[in-house]
Structure formats: C-alpha cells, structure tokens
Amino acid sequence: MQSTYLDALNEQQRSAVAHGIPAPEGGAGPLLIIAGAGSGKTNTLAHRVAHLLVNGADPRRILLMTFSRRAASEMAIRVERICRKVLGNEASTLTDALTWAGTFHGIGARILREYAYEIGLDPDFTIHDREDSADLMNLVRHQLGLSKLESRFPTKATCLAIYSRVVNAECPLKDALQSSFPWCSNWESQLKELFAGYVEAKQAQNVLDYDDLLLYWAHAVTDPHLAGAIGGRFDHVLVDEYQDTNRLQSTILTAMKPEGIGLTVVGDDAQSIYSFRAATIRNILDFPKQFDPPADVVTLDRNYRSTQPILTAANGVIGLARERFTKNLWSERASEARPMLVGVRDEADQARYVAEQVLAARETGTTLKQQAVLFRASNHSGPLEIELTRRNIPFVKFGGLKFLDAAHVKDLLATLRFAQNPRDKVAGFRLLQLLPGIGPQTAGKILDTSAADPEPLISLAEMPPPPRCGEEWSAFTRMLMELRSMSLGWPGEIARAREWYEPHLGRIHEDAETRLADLLQLEQIAGGYPSRERFLTELTLDPPDATSDQAGVPLRDEDYLILSTIHSAKGQEWTSVFVLNCVDGCIPSDLGVGTTDEIDEERRLLYVAMTRAKDSLHIITPQRFFTHGQNAQGDRHVYAARSRFIPAMLLQYFEKVSWPLATAGEAQAGQGERQKRIDVGARMRGLWR
Numbered sequence: 001m002q003s004t005y006l007d008a009l010n011e012q013q014r015s016a017v018a019h020g021i022p023a024p025e026g027g028a029g030p031l032l033i034i035a036g037a038g039s040g041k042t043n044t045l046a047h048r049v050a051h052l053l054v055n056g057a058d059p060r061r062i063l064l065m066t067f068s069r070r071a072a073s074e075m076a077i078r079v080e081r082i083c084r085k086v087l088g089n090e091a092s093t094l095t096d097a098l099t100w101a102g103t104f105h106g107i108g109a110r111i112l113r114e115y116a117y118e119i120g121l122d123p124d125f126t127i128h129d130r131e132d133s134a135d136l137m138n139l140v141r142h143q144l145g146l147s148k149l150e151s152r153f154p155t156k157a158t159c160l161a162i163y164s165r166v167v168n169a170e171c172p173l174k175d176a177l178q179s180s181f182p183w184c185s186n187w188e189s190q191l192k193e194l195f196a197g198y199v200e201a202k203q204a205q206n207v208l209d210y211d212d213l214l215l216y217w218a219h220a221v222t223d224p225h226l227a228g229a230i231g232g233r234f235d236h237v238l239v240d241e242y243q244d245t246n247r248l249q250s251t252i253l254t255a256m257k258p259e260g261i262g263l264t265v266v267g268d269d270a271q272s273i274y275s276f277r278a279a280t281i282r283n284i285l286d287f288p289k290q291f292d293p294p295a296d297v298v299t300l301d302r303n304y305r306s307t308q309p310i311l312t313a314a315n316g317v318i319g320l321a322r323e324r325f326t327k328n329l330w331s332e333r334a335s336e337a338r339p340m341l342v343g344v345r346d347e348a349d350q351a352r353y354v355a356e357q358v359l360a361a362r363e364t365g366t367t368l369k370q371q372a373v374l375f376r377a378s379n380h381s382g383p384l385e386i387e388l389t390r391r392n393i394p395f396v397k398f399g400g401l402k403f404l405d406a407a408h409v410k411d412l413l414a415t416l417r418f419a420q421n422p423r424d425k426v427a428g429f430r431l432l433q434l435l436p437g438i439g440p441q442t443a444g445k446i447l448d449t450s451a452a453d454p455e456p457l458i459s460l461a462e463m464p465p466p467p468r469c470g471e472e473w474s475a476f477t478r479m480l481m482e483l484r485s486m487s488l489g490w491p492g493e494i495a496r497a498r499e500w501y502e503p504h505l506g507r508i509h510e511d512a513e514t515r516l517a518d519l520l521q522l523e524q525i526a527g528g529y530p531s532r533e534r535f536l537t538e539l540t541l542d543p544p545d546a547t548s549d550q551a552g553v554p555l556r557d558e559d560y561l562i563l564s565t566i567h568s569a570k571g572q573e574w575t576s577v578f579v580l581n582c583v584d585g586c587i588p589s590d591l592g593v594g595t596t597d598e599i600d601e602e603r604r605l606l607y608v609a610m611t612r613a614k615d616s617l618h619i620i621t622p623q624r625f626f627t628h629g630q631n632a633q634g635d636r637h638v639y640a641a642r643s644r645f646i647p648a649m650l651l652q653y654f655e656k657v658s659w660p661l662a663t664a665g666e667a668q669a670g671q672g673e674r675q676k677r678i679d680v681g682a683r684m685r686g687l688w689r
C-alpha cells in the first residue's frame with residue numbers, strides 16, 4: 001500500500017527514506033544524506049517524514065529544522081501531499097500535529113520559553129533582532145566610555161559581528177579576532193570588557209539576542225537532566241541544509257541525541273555559503289564519525305531540477321574550486337539551450353534586459369512566479385527595481401529590506417515588546433522618545449528608575465509625568481497597563497497599541513496615512529498568530545519580505561517576479577533564473593577576496609545561484625557597475641571584468657551574447673531614448689564584447 005510514493009523515488013532516495021523503518025531495537029541509527037544541488041535531498045527528507053508518519057510515528061515527537069520558516073511550511077505541505085496518497089483525509093490530522101517544524105532559532109526560542117524556569121530565564125523574555133542588539137551594544141559602549149576612546153574603535157555593528165562569531169564558532173576572542181577581524185586585534189581587552197557589559201545588560205533587561213537562542217539552548221542541554229528531557233521529547237530529529245549550521249548547532253544536536261538515534265541530517269558541502277555566520281563545512285563532513293557505529297551515509301548524484309547544459313556549466317564552475325567536491329551531477333533533462341552569458345554596458349541595460357526577457361517569457365507561458373532574479377548583495381537590485389516599477393511588473397524581494405525595518409512598524413512592535421518585558425531598554429528608549437519633551441537622557445533615567453522596581457510598569461504609571469508631557473504620559477502608561485493586564489486578548493492588544501501610537505505617527509511623519517496602512521496590515525498579519533509572544537518571536541526571527549507594494553507583505557495571490565539575494569535563494573528552484581552583476585567585485589564580492597577560503601565561498605555562491613535554474617539561466621555581466629561605498633573610494637562607477645569564476649576555459653558551456661546589439665549610429669547616441677529597439681531574440685546571437 002505504501003508503494004505509491006516510494007515508487008516515485010530512485011533507489012538511493014528510497015533507501016534514505018526507509019532507513020530504520022520499522023525501527024530496529026534501540027531505534028534507527030544516525031543518517032547523513034550528502035548530495036549535490038537539485039538531487040532531491042529536501043524531497044527525500046519530506047518523504048522520510050511522511051514515511052515515518054505512515055508507519056505510526058507520533059507527529060508531535062518529530063522535530064524538523066529547516067533554513068527558513070518558509071521552507072518549513074513548504075515542507076509541511078509536501079509531507080501532507082505524500083501522506084494523503086496513502087492515508088487520505090486522515091493525513092491532515094497527522095500533519096497538523098507536526099508542530100515542531102521551523103528554523104533552529106525559532107525552535108530554540110520555543111524550547112527556551114518552555115524550559116525558562118529550569119534554565120533560570122524569565123519566560124517573558126523578549127528577543128532582539130540584529131539592529132536592536134547593535135543598539136544595545138552601543139548603549140553599553142557609551143556607558144563604559146569606550147566610544148570616546150578613539151574614533152577607530154570598531155563600530156557597533158562590527159562589535160556585534162565579533163561577539164557573534166565568538167559565540168557561534170565557540171572560539172576564544174583572540175582567535176576570532178585573528179582569523180576574521182585582524183584590524184580589531186588591538187582592542188581585545190576593551191572588547192572583552194564591552195562583551196561582559198553587553199551580556200550583563202541583556203540579563204538585567206531580560207532580553208535575548210539571536211545568538212542567545214542557540215547559546216542558552218546549548219547550555220541547557222549540557223545539563224544531563226535537561227538534555228534528556230529536551231532530547232527525549234523527540235523520537236526523530238531531521239535537519240535540512242546541514243552544511244550551513246555552525247559548531248553551536250552541532251553541539252546542540254549531539255547533546256540532544258548523543259547516540260544519533262533518530263537523527264537525520266541532509267546537506268551539500270558544495271553549497272556551504274554561511275561561513276560569515278560561523279557555519280562550518282566540518283559539521284557535515286565530520287557527522288558520520290561523530291557516532292559509534294558511524295552514521296549511515298547516502299549520496300545522490302542524479303539531478304532532477306536542471307537541464308544538462310545548465311548542470312554542465314555549474315559543474316564546470318564548482319569543478320575549479322580548490323576543495324574537491326566529489327559529486328558530479330548528471331541530469332536526464334536534455335536540452336539544446338546552453339545557459340546565456342549576457343554582456344551589457346551597465347546596470348541600466350542589465351535592468352532593461354531582465355525586464356524584457358521576463359515579459360517575453362511570460363508571453364510564452366512562464367509566469368512571473370516561475371522566474372527569479374538573483375544577486376550577491378541586496379543593493380544590487382536597485383536599478384532593476386526602478387525599471388520593474390516603471391513597467392508595472394510586480395515583484396517581491398527576498399533577503400532585502402524588511403517590512404519590519406520601517407520605523408513606524410518598529411515603533412508598534414516595540415510597544416508590544418515593552419508591555420511584555422518592561423525591562424527591555426532598547427524598546428523602552430524607542431517608545432519614550434516618541435513622547436514630547438523626552439530625550440535620550442531623560443529616557444535613560446526613567447528606564448533606570450522603573451527597572452529597579454519589581455513592577456516596572458506600575459512604577460512608570462506612578463511616576464510624576466516629565467515636564468511638557470502630562471497628557472501623553474498618562475495615555476502612554478494607561479495603554480501599557482492595559483496591554484499588561486492581558487484583558488484585551490490577542491490580536492486586540494495590537495489594535496490598542498496602534499490606537500495609542502496613531503497621534504504620534506501623525507506628529508512624526510508626513511506620510512502618516514501610508515504608514516498607518518502598513519500598521520493595519522501588520523494587524524492583519526498578527527491575527528494569524530495565536531499569541532502576542534508567538535507573533536513577536538516569529539516575526540523577529542523570520543520577518544516578511546518587502547515587495548514592490550512599498551513596504552507591504554507579499555501579495556500572495558498575484559503573479560509576481562522574485563528578486564532575491566543568492567543567500568536567500570537557498571533550496572529553491574525556478575524555471576528561469578537571472579544572475580545579476582556576474583563580474584569581479586560583485587561575484588566574488590570585493591569584500592570576499594581576502595583569503596582562498598573566502599574566494600571559494602564566493603564560488604560556491606555562484607554555484608548555488610546557477611543550480612536554482614530548471615530550464616533557462618541568464619548570467620549577466622555589465623561592463624560598468626556602481627559600487628556603494630564599500631571601498632575606500634566610496635560610491636562610484638567602476639569598470640568590471642567578467643567574474644573570475646567563469647574563465648575562458650568554461651566559455652564553451654555558455655551561449656555568449658551581447659545586449660543590446662547596437663548599430664554604429666545607436667552606439668554613438670549612447671544613453672539616448674531606446675524605446676524602439678529591435679526584437680530582443682534576434683539580437684541574442686550578437687557578438688560578445
């Protein structure tokens with residue numbers, strides 16, 4: 001009866017899906033699926049979860065960790081579809097109970113809240129995103145007088161990056177400085193002092209940053225009792241994209257499942273692209289020998305995603321890496337069309353090229369959603385966004401500016417956060433300074449006084465209002481007390497917070513109406529969450545992306561083009577893919593050419609980008625591009641050469657075109673009006689440079 005879905009898999013995939021089912025005595029041993037892009041790793045993982053469920057596993061005891069929340073919900077949909085084939089309608093009851101699916105950080109937050117008491121945390125803790133964390137770091141820096149030392153003391157963002165590396169790579173500060181931040185080495189003792197102050201501040205304020213979610217979790221599972229309790233509540237732990245986990249994450253997994261029983265990890269070493277967040281390829285390479293007996297390893301080499309010419313080109317790129325990746329993928333999807341290597345003059349042409357190609361493909365039946373434009377850095381899509389907007393082509397941008405980065409959205413969220421945790425100073429600062437007559441100094445004093453009280457909100461309510469702020473003060477404290485009392489219910493609380501905030505919005509911003517629309521949209525999103533605390537946690541950890549509709553949330557039902565950083569495109573696939581700015585300075589990035597390791601990571605990034613394409617791939621190389629102040633010269637145009645990752649020896653794998661193929665007269669006219677260009681397709685076979 002179960003053969004229906006297993007039959008659709010190849011032999012290696014099937015063996016991974018069925019590994020240890022039914023479980024031998026003592027449970028199924030650890031399993032590693034290590035395989036190239038598009039070989040069906042994620043699909044196999046989904047089948048494995050479904051197969052577990054069909055064979056009687058308890059969905060509440062399955063922990064599934066993916067790279068993003070989106071990936072987790074897509075996985076749940078796939079699992080349900082597979083289960084449905086065997087179980088019919090009963091499938092949804094099972095998959096609905098698959099509640100422990102999410103990102104490492106999201107799962108960490110839930111576990112910490114549940115075990116807060118045992119870990120010594122207040123369960124009302126709030127979570128700081130990177131920006132809040134940097135603000136708190138800055139606050140501590142000022143308090144310690146470190147910012148006054150010399151102007152060359154690392155910026156708040158760099159301080160946070162160093163701190164984060166030390167935590168995630170589980171390495172001493174000295175080593176982190178030497179290997180990744182050599183220019184900050186002189187500041188070691190000051191940084192130590194700063195980090196100690198930062199940790200203290202977080203504890204006093206009952207806030208956790210991203211890294212803490214892993215760090216506290218890792219600490220919790222070093223206690224044998226807690227490790228047993230947390231690890232023991234899951235029979236199966238499955239992790240996708242394992243190549244991008246860091247030491248801390250591997251420590252957590254092994255502490256939860258010391259024998260590896262029920263543990264399945266999946267990944268591709270050739271796609272490891274997160275070493276800047278301390279991810280290490282060693283995790284996946286060393287996984288089998290961590291256990292005794294070692295983990296079973298399944299490799300997959302057939303790619304089901306891309307046509308052979310796309311794969312040949314991608315294999316060519318990764319084949320030149322210093323590190324040898326053993327897999328050479330093959331595909332049965334034959335095609336005549338080689339990937340395009342498109343030379344354009346500048347980013348404006350690049351944008352026009354993409355817009356025209358995208359529309360042409362839509363004419364022939366490829367929807368916008370089946371097409372994606374990928375780029376190395378979020379700001380590379382600027383000219384394209386302008387061009388798309390001009391032509392009314394809707395798009396959604398992943399990995400770029402987040403909806404939540406807008407000041408008014410942050411203000412509203414800070415209100416909810418402060419009501420939940422009135423010791424959260426970053427949130428408190430933000431709010432108090434919205435009130436008339438309150439500057440940073442007064443805000444600091446008020447927060448220090450209230451935080452010293454066992455009931456900070458009551459202390460605030462009973463405080464004499466600061467000068468020039470009578471009415472507003474009592475409106476503020478009344479609102480907080482109402483939120484604190486929980487009498488409004490969820491999402492009523494967010495509506496109450498918005499009502500309070502509206503007059504301030506009008507005072508601070510000229511475009512208050514548009515911003516108010518955003519807030520109403522946020523309220524709608526909030527309605528989809530069971531509680532204030534889940535809403536705040538999940539939104540902070542995995543915020544919605546910005547769209548062409550200003551800072552709105554993705555318009556789910558409409559057709560729209562995907563714009564994404566390569567990092568955020570992980571694990572996904574589209575019929576047609578465009579890679580922007582494939583030139584030295586962008587890919588590899590100017591910032592990523594310090595060491596051979598860094599260069600190899602940039603190469604893997606291009607490999608990830610190329611392997612997202614199913615049928616059609618366009619790699620674009622502008623002759624000139626604009627740099628955004630990343631180097632000493634600041635913002636400027638630079639002339640660029642084709643990326644070093646596509647050297648002459650690989651050109652045979654590409655169809656080289658130059659666009660637009662200008663006549664001598666047109667070329668002279670330069671940047672003139674170009675509306676009447678001839679048919680794009682006909683120009684494709686032009687000369688290359």
Ligand code: ATP
Nearest residue numbers: 008009010036037038039040041042043304305571
């Ligand atoms: P990535 O490395 O990019 O994360 P992956 O190895 O996880 O890729 P999937 O996303 O699982 O690969 O699968 C790639 C594509 O191949 C999907 O469209 C999937 O449905 C399809 N696929 C996987 N296995 C099979 C199979 N046995 N038969 C047909 N199609 C398959």
Ligand code: MG
Nearest residue numbers: 041042043571
């Ligand atoms: Mg995958």
